[in-house]
Amino acid sequence: MKLVVVSAGLSVPSSTRLLADRLAAATGRAAPGGAGAEIRVVELRELAVEIAHNFTSGFPGTKLADALDAVIGADGLIVVTPVFTASYSGLFKSFFDVLDKDALDGKPVLIAATGGTARHSLVLDHALRPLFSYLRAAVVPTGVYAASEDWGAEGLEERIERAAGELAALMAAKGGVAGVAGDAGDGGGRVTVVGPRVVAGRSPERGPAALTDAAFETVVPFEQRLAALRQG
Structure with a gap:
């Protein structure tokens, strides 16, 4: 199974990338028959300039085109964004704006986000889920939000494992x-x-x-x- 992880974290190291890596590892472990998954991580901060140029020129640069092709060819996606002004980041939204509108049709997607406070956890259902429903993706029931106080606390790992299991099951079902x-x-x-x-x-x-x-x-x-x- 080909799994692509889209991370919109801006800092290095990034809690957004950390959550993305944990979700990817858990999905690989949950793959049917212990087959694992071929994982590709797309760091959007490395594509920011090419994404901006795509809006003005209408053509993706080499790295952006490669990332878009990886997303289109994936059996499943994990998408993780930091919370900016109670929603997904502009960089995160811009990447999916330049993606072909039919690219995610029926594709299994696990949504996740990170933020400084638990008060922003509703971003999953008020922003991310509507976005990917509009793109006709098959969004798994469990989304994962990690606030600063969640790292190392009880409950986060359980949510990660649950969401990863749902994504792995959907990927297996869709792939037959x-x-x-x-x-x-x-x-x-x-x-x-x-x-x-x-x-x-x-x-x-x-x-x-x-x-x-x-x-x-x-x-x-x-x-x-x-x-x-x-x-x-």
Whole structure:
């Protein structure tokens, strides 16, 4: 699986990049069958000038074009932004403004953000989720926000693992990984992937060996796959 991480952190070191790395590592661990993931990190601060030039010229520079191609070719995305004025950063938004409007159609995306205070945690649902819903991405149910006081505190690692598990399951489902069963959330929902078809259910004993011929005749729409992940 190809996983691309888009980090909009500006400083070095950056808490935004730290959260991005933790999410990427957790997603790799959650990959079906222990297969891991091929991870590519896109640092937007290194592309700021080319993004600005793209707006005025209409053409991406070499590095920006390579980053855009990586996003388009990814099986899943992790996007992380610092909070600026109660929303995502301008650099973060600008990158997705120059991306083709259909590039994220149906693509699994995990949204995350960092900020100085927990009061900005609603940025996930009030800014990031609407943006990627507009781009028709398949946004995983759990977003991850890390305030300054969250680092080293109880709860952050649990949210990271939960969100990463949901992303890995969606990537596997969309890619049609054969013979893989992935749990989402806290063990409630279950998606069993068999070739290109998916059978969603809640019973842990419903694995590939238990599938009947009738199951292979049923194709579950992608929206129902997402509903299965939200159960629990």
